[in-house]
Amino acid sequence: MHHRWLLLFACFWVLFMLMVASKFITLTMKDPEGYGIKQGPLTVLPETEKMTVTETKKLQIEVQPTTTPLKDDSYTALIHKERMELLSYVCHNESLRNLSRNAISKFVLDRIFVSDKHRILFCQTPKVGNTQWKKVLIVLNGAFSSIEEIPENVVHDHEKNGLPRLSSYSAQDVNERLNSYFKFFIVRDPFERLISAFKDKFIHNPRFEPWYKHNIAPVLIRKYRKNRRMSRGGLQFQDFVRYLGDPNHRFLDLQFGDHIIHWVTFVELCAPCEINYNVIGHHETLEDDAPYILKEAGIEHLVSYPTIPPGITKYNRSKVEHYFSKVSKRDIKHLYTRFKGDFELFGYRKPTFLF
Structure with a gap:
């Protein structure tokens, strides 16, 4: 028991x-x-790679691709303020000095049109809708009473359109205008602008400027065509890209003269780090930038920017991919190296999808 x-x-x-x-x-x-x-056990994840100040600012104001125009005036003003802040930052970036700085030479002064009556300076940057801005200034200067009255052949005839160039003034008058006039110009995605220049000058040539096809194209083909046996058929986009990305392109630039204005960088055209511009518009947001520029210049009650066809200013990635599809990665990298200053200064994304 x-x-x-x-x-x-x-x-x-x-x-x-x-x-x-x-x-x-x-x-x-x-x-x-x-x-x-x-x-x-705890796993410590690596810190996200920090962005540079330039990259952070670019994310704030990127214009590519643009889908809908901005509508709010205060937001548009903020966008322009941030664009100018980015420009100032990149201009002071010593690592980009060779790509962002440019002397105010006669070549630059030749690009700037003057309206003394309304104290405006406009720097011409071809292939971004400059013809329409010329029409605006022609009306302001009194040569014609309305944009509709201006014949197309007169717009580009600088002896008849009533648009003096800043280079025609004395050094003292140039400095006075640079320091006191309202100054602006327009930019566009650098690679898409080059496509537009190539199509306009070497393919379609709507204004019949034979020197592009008969004088410039043969030189580029002889120097940059890889397969010399395929010399017929005109200039190819690949040839054009190799020329632009060639570190020694300046030798040919001198030979081609002022015709190069259609494809040189915005830095070379307008010296944005040396001239204190009031506004830099973007082709991709021109529907909002055009009225903003007119308002800032104090001329919105005197003239209107011509009607913009729907979709014409929108960034077209498919077109960019199509034109660069036959260009080697090496040539694209060389091209980007030359135009990097334009991408950085104006907040355009590096087209990594091409590399």
Whole structure:
């Protein structure tokens, strides 16, 4: 009998100890927050790579691709303020000095049209809708009473359109105007602008300017066509890109003269780090930028920017991919190296999808 009680007591004791042990194990398996999941060792994730100040600012104001125009005036003003802040930052970036700085030479002054009556300077940057801005200035200068009256052949005839160039003034008058007049110009995605220049001058040539096809194209084909046996068929976009990305392109630039204005960088055309521009519009947001420029210049009650056809200013990635599809990665990288200053200064994304 005594042994039976001892056996029962031993069984109860073992059962009790098992219950205590089970409870202890359950408690230790719970995580500190009480979710009943065992907490394993912590894994420290690497910090996200920090963006440079330039990249951060570019993310704030990127215009490519643009889908809908901005409608709110205050937001448009903020966008322009951030664009100018980015420009100032990049201009002071010593690592980009060779790509962003340019002397105010006669070549630059030749690009700037003057309206003394309304104290406006406009720097011409071809292939971004400059013809329409010329019409605006022609009306402001009084040569014609409305944009609709201006014949197309007169717009580009600088002896008849009534648009003096800043280079025609004395040094003192140039400095006075640069320091006191309202100054602006328009930019566009650099690579898409080059496509537009190539199509306009070497493919369609709507204004019949034969020197592009007959004088410039043969020179580029002889120097940059890889397969010399395929010299027929005119200039190819690949040839054009190799020329533009060639570090020694300036030798040919001198030979081609002012015709190069259609494809040189915005830096070379307008010296944005040396001239304190008031507004830099973007082709991709021209629906909003045009009225903003007119308002800032104080002429919105005198003239209107011509109607912009729907979709014409929108960035076309498919077109860019199509034209660069036959260009080697090496040539694209060389081209980007030359135009990097334009991408950085004006907040355009590096077209990594091409590399």
